[in-house]
Amino acid sequence: MTIDLTALEEITISSPSKIVMLVIDGLGGLPDRQTGKTELEAAFTPQLDSLASSAACGLVEPIGPGITPGSGPAHLALFGYDPTKFSIGRGVLEALGIGFELMENDIAARGNFCTVDSNGVITDRRAGRINTEKCAELCSLLNQIRLSGVELFVRPVKEHRFMLVLRGEGLSPDLNDTDPQKTGMVPYNASPRSAASASTAEIVDAFIEEAKKILRDHHPANMVLLRGFSRLPDIPPMTKIYKLKPAGIAKYPMYKGLARLVGMEIYSTNGDFEEEIRVMADRYNQHDFFYVHVKETDSAGEDGNFEQKVKVLEQIDRALPKLLALKPDVLVITGDHSTPALMKGHSWHPVPILISSPWCRHRGTKGFSESYCASGELGRISALDVMPLAMAHALKLNKFGA
């Protein structure tokens, strides 16, 4: 049983108390086959352990048992938005990922450069994975395409991947992919799924026609495939639901984009976690909620680099006292999902969480790790419970019903 956002909004209250939510990307891990210890267990983290000893600890299910989340849904859930209801299209995610500032009615699509033969049949969906430099060069060519009634943005992402954004009046994202997702086929036209998207389909097809001409002599990248046409989801902002003045502090575009999506004010930094804390300290009086994102744990996990993930966790631990010196009323430390180095990717395993506040039951645990958190006072919670718990511990929730 969980109450929905509308019911939650009715009981949230604004107050001076401050919440800091530190999201250590890909925090959860799996034990090294030799030592039997996860990355978090192998790391020397006296600050985190000490916090956990008097905090409410538990494990977070990002989506549900067995479900491995992408970064988008995992973050939405942590911010209290059910990712099975609020979905972020592939196109929008690419735009967020490169820091492209989407406007309300923009249509974004994920693009692939691909190879087609003389009959237009796809022979390689990724154009031999051209390098990112080449991708940028081709994108700047495609970006010069002019179509009447619509503004057009083509931006490189990585290797063969790019982003297409259409901006204009009366556009609709209700289109099927042009990418058939296999070789040996001719790319589809952009077929409309409803009457409202017929004219958008025509615009997309006109773009593809122009792109084809421009790319003719750029084998292997001589054609484009588009998928995931989408628009910014209509998400009620955290300012409205939680009555917070939320700030997001992150280094990577996608996380800044996700935070902007839910109504946070964004502070960029190119530095490490310590630098992020400095940014937060500078803005500490202007906000009552801070989302702080650390990416490097996830990157190390994705690389299968157990030692590097351990090292990043230890860096975080060393910087923690500077965060604690700000004395937030509620400190939440968790991850958006697990990224075990052993699996070189995101996984479904639940993620350790600690909520430090004077209003915990203070059973605490012996340390901050997957196994200790499994017997913490919070038990196993859904990511959707994190914000209500943070708000409750900050005394920012009224009673539900009388």
Next chain:
Amino acid sequence: MTIDLTALEEITISSPSKIVMLVIDGLGGLPDRQTGKTELEAAFTPQLDSLASSAACGLVEPIGPGITPGSGPAHLALFGYDPTKFSIGRGVLEALGIGFELMENDIAARGNFCTVDSNGVITDRRAGRINTEKCAELCSLLNQIRLSGVELFVRPVKEHRFMLVLRGEGLSPDLNDTDPQKTGMVPYNASPRSAASASTAEIVDAFIEEAKKILRDHHPANMVLLRGFSRLPDIPPMTKIYKLKPAGIAKYPMYKGLARLVGMEIYSTNGDFEEEIRVMADRYNQHDFFYVHVKETDSAGEDGNFEQKVKVLEQIDRALPKLLALKPDVLVITGDHSTPALMKGHSWHPVPILISSPWCRHRGTKGFSESYCASGELGRISALDVMPLAMAHALKLNKFGA
């Protein structure tokens, strides 16, 4: 995953086994800052501890993590009714709270006596918190108002608060509050939210007009504000869903009202828990389900009186053998929510539960407390799971599906 009431009703069976559900109001607590022990942990409760040692124990989330429930939703959930679906309006709750017997189509509203200046602008929403005696006196004046086509009941609640009930044909509770919830404004008219409530709005406005005349010389209580227009929710009774003959034994009107709402036969008592057990013993052959409510733990918690809450828990413990002597097939002991003395009010923290029955797995716990129950065999359950578990342990549920 929980099955809904319709599916549950299909598998409930009537049988001679007896269930006793003891609801210790506000049972859950927080540790005293000095001793580190919660009220339940500080109390000497050998009977409860002994029961817990061979019972199925766990922690109950009344609504969901972080959500602090009012008494209405918390009790509905314990009786198996999802409080996010069955909501009890403010007016109905006031009526239940003073033991006013609402009929099916009655419209109830919560009233405030307030102060208005010579321009009708509200200067005090609570009329200087007039005492309850004064409130009763003014209510008996308002109770004499006669309006055509409708019967009218005005009853004092406490201080500036009263209850208004309208009884008649064709009434609808679909009205906006007349209480603007702040001073410096003129009270609203009772605006209808739908065509069906237009005539009810006129009746309410006529009542307010009469009340204004009567109260003219009763400064500071010279006007009324009404809110929470509501009707008894349409709740399928426990007799139907569970095929039980349920009895409710409680001292305070609201709890008797809530029990009546779900179809229990009510037995009043003005005595303590021991007296409630005597009442139950007298009726033991007439029912197969007994809800027994103890209020004093919550009152002590609300007062911030840790010692008093401990004392009440110890009294309950001493009386328990008399309940056990009745040999119920299933004994459920839990609370509707936590009321930590430290917080002087309801809180979101989950509530200990024990289910004693020959059909438990008998992992048991070392005692009955927040921390022991956290590692009990039931784990963390929703309040909605309590009735299915009680019914299962009483062997009153058939298989779900074949």
